[in-house]
Amino acid sequence: MHTSYVLRRLLQIIPLFLAVMVLVFTLVHLIPGDPVSTLLGDRATPDIVARANKELGLDKPLLVQFGLFVNQLLHGNLGESINLKIPVLRLIGERLPVTLFLTVYAAVLGVAMAVPLAMLAAVRRNTWVDAVIRAVFQVGLSLPVFYVALQLLTLLGARLGWFPIGGYGENFGEHLFHLFLPALTLGLNLAAILVRTLRNSIIEVLTAEYVDFARAKGLRGSVIMTRHVLRNALIATVTLLGLNIGALIGGAVITETVFAIPGVGRLMVDAIFGRDYPVIQGLTLMFALIVSLVFLATDLIHARLDPRAELS
């Protein structure tokens, strides 16, 4: 039954975690540079750096460090940020909800834009409507996220003053308001990715036999669209959305920087540039967890929507 499937999938995350941990740990420690001298820059004398590395345990052999890290993890401790000197878990706890809010908001906006436009393009396929929709999103896809973000901020935020310039706000309402532009930026990017495949899926559905059969039954166009076409197209959307979670998170990094949002995207970038190993490791594990859960959720929703699908 479903519960055993879910349990099994959750258990499968454990070996994945292990692999991710080893990979990240090795990669991050192999890159040249260390946190202390990076932070101090030119002022770092060998003594200071040596002393700091000793305090942080960075002078121990890699295998020992890894062992300590795993041990810590098993006790539910992700260590402490070298640069910020607060526990990584606490950092993530503060910043993750922000990024999640942004990502979900962006997904909602993206789907809200992609689905109707893909449907329109599919129904009016090979006409100018279709061509325009596809061309617009093609161009949009080739524009870097950074550029779109800045344009939206300048136009809608600064010049027209409709939206606040960056920041996060203090309560739910303010979050919605402040995050609209960044969510729109990411949503447009997502919509651009979704529209093409969605359009093709919808065309596939539209030209499917069962749509003809539905027409032969004398059903109204709107009924056909919603009951027959949309539900089948929705299956494709959900899968696509789940698979593109990576793109959403990646886009969040840039958007968070431009719009000054205190999320984990920016935290990760700062951590990498600053060689803040515990934060890099902790965040990577967290990303792995989130992506795994999203994939699991996508599979479950897919199975729910499509009666033919079997959870093996």
Add this chain to the structure above:
Amino acid sequence: MTAPLLKVRDLNVRIPTPGGVLHAVRGVNFDLMPGEMLGLVGESGSGKSVTLRSLIRLHRPPIQMTGTVEYGGKNLLDSSESKLRDVRGGRISMIFQEPMSALNPVLTVGEQIGENLREHKGLRGKAAQDRAAELLDLTGIPSPRARLADYPHQFSGGMRQRAMIAIALASEPQLLLADEPTTALDVTIQDQILRLLLRLREEMHMSVILVTHDLGVVAQTCDRVAVMYGGRLVETAGVNDLFHAPKHAYTLGLMRSLPGAGEHRRPLQPIPGGPPDLRSLPPGCPFAPRCEYVTDDCRVGEPPLLEVAPGRFSACVHYSELPALKSTPEEVGV
């Protein structure tokens, strides 16, 4: 004289393709009487399915349909969308060849019957459920009430076809269009479905147009037969007459290519050559390149469909020269 249920005059269907316009149906005329089971027979590419779908204007632009399909005093090809939708599924239903692709995979069979009931009979809720179960029972599906909640992929091939028939019959139509309903099924199931269709026709006083390439099916079920070749009707006749004495060289060829279970054990004689390319037809009878009776008369212009005997039409110049087959439908291996 009873009035025909359906009058088709000069039906033409043109399909634009990258290689040119495909004139798939070229001036088809026929009448359908109430309660009649008409078989529309031909090879693949003869235009029979395209014709069938045109009757309820199922093709979408850029496919062009011209001519008249007169039903209930109106030309279906000219009617408004809403009037057409009343007819479709309500008075004229259609079943398709492959039920696995014709039934929406994400809706239960019960829901798909219910759509029809809601749209054309105004039934909802419990009343709809009851009627839906009745329909499944009518089409011979065991434990009908339980199966309402099943999805198409949970039915076996034959059961699926029965379910599709149940959906089509939900609105108790006057006319059922059946597009090769048994082609995808194996022989034993085929038989069951055909018997079912016959029974339902009796019980519900329906007319049926059955499209098939299989003469055996025609022999088993139809009252009258219309033979199509190269997008045109080349012969129409009562079923017995057709099998006994075909009046078109093509029909004759078809008969001869059937395995005979009758007196003689004669070898199969397939018709040489292949179906014509409808994008570039030679002038004259479309069958001419493959016909053993062909003469120059055949190539002059396309021979018209003429009444060569009461109730029998033929478009063959040499119809009178064609031999009788001395076979009955039963002998034709049915």
Add this chain to the structure above:
Amino acid sequence: MNVKRMSRIALSLAAALTVGQAFAATRGGQMTFGRYADSLFLDPVLNDANLDIWILTNLYDTLLQPTADGKGVQPGLASAYSLSKDGKTVSLTLRSGIKFADGSPITAADVKWSLDRARNPDNGAWVGLVGSIASVAASGNKVTVTLKKPDPSIIPALATFNTGIMPQKLFNAAPGKNDAEKAKAFAEKPIGSGPFVLSEWKRGSYMVLKRNPYYWKMGEDKKALPYLDTLRFEIIPDDNTRILKLQAGELQGAEFIPLSRVAELKKDPKINMVLFPSTKVNDIIMNNRPKLKDGSANPLSDVRVRQALNYAVNRDALIQLVTFGTGKPMKSFMSSGTPLFDPAQKGFNYDPDKAKALLKAAGFEKGLEVTSMATSGSADDQALLTALQQMWGAVGIKLKIEQLDAATKTARYRANDFQMRTGAWTDDIADPSEITGYYAVNGDTEAAHTGFTDPAIEKLFIQSQQETDKTKRAAQYRQIQTLYAAASPTIFLFETPYAVALLNNVKGFNQIPLGNNIFEATWLAK
């Protein structure tokens, strides 16, 4: 009383009144200031970065304070100080009635404990600045700092951030087994005696500082500073976004304005675009060693080649291209804002012919190839090195650019695995010893990792570290700078100011050449 006298009195009264009115700062309000990155760790001794240093002065006080021009010192928590004749003892008198932000009095014990903590060799990176202290004694309102040897930089050192006075009792009451752990806990809600105290800190997002009601310094209106009620820092990493927010009035000030936007913001009537003089120098650090890390011969080990590179640079053009006219040429390895900078230094003028002659004399008539590390993603580095490519190309030197991220660049630099790199420096203390010890002396950091060493400079430096006579010390530094320029271990480029954009109603903000942001006298005009 005659009319003349009366009118004079009246005039002076009127003048006094108007002057009083003209200087009347408006009290209250919140100023929102946009920073490009968030502070990391608010501990005076254990912090590592300018991000923290430059705002620590708003939270913690030092015994002495830098003057507004950043070059000298003025009284801070100590109202008076004196240096003994032999230069080995500094005596300071604490002000009366000084308190920490929680109202508890600042005692001599706090002062001794803070200074001892700052000079503890186990604590942090800035120990060297107070390395000459032998012992600290404090009782009542007298503080005596005894030095191992005379140290002319001790006075400015007592005005430097790492000697900020902290509350011993409160610090020790913080949870933690050792100094580092207590520091972490204490730094989340630090209590100092500076004009502001930390009220709220949402990391990566904003920091709110509230007025310290116990601050000792008086304003123009004879009431305690600061004028502002609240100071709010918002973290906006993207330059464009920061400027947009300022222009929309959502910020009253924004730091680190890209030099390319300065001209545009100067024209904006709503904005006061200020260029604060700094101690920031931008140079190219060269590896002077005979062989590079990979064993290949290093042409830069020849002083003629290094000088040629310096002469081949058109600094005026660079200043236009890279700093958009806001910079000025470097004449010495230290900035013109550093005390004991020698204004008589000539630096290097633009002389490509001389450069070619020098190269020819060194045997590189056919030209040579050099590689410089650059910080990837830095538009400034990119612009700078591209311009230098052109200029050096004109004298036959081919420059290859290697893009690396900051951490990798630092790692390779510290391993001496480089030929050239872009470099920048700001002083942390208002004394030339820090930068000289770093760049000119082959100590722990091998003269900014150039490998350069000049025994004459070493000797002069050691002397200057104990020279209490200002004139003699200035002469020693003049010599050091002359010798350094002649040896040309680095390429002098330009000094750049701190570019801060403020709204017109912001008054009294100052950024001293050391980089400290001073908000104590800032007020918002109505």
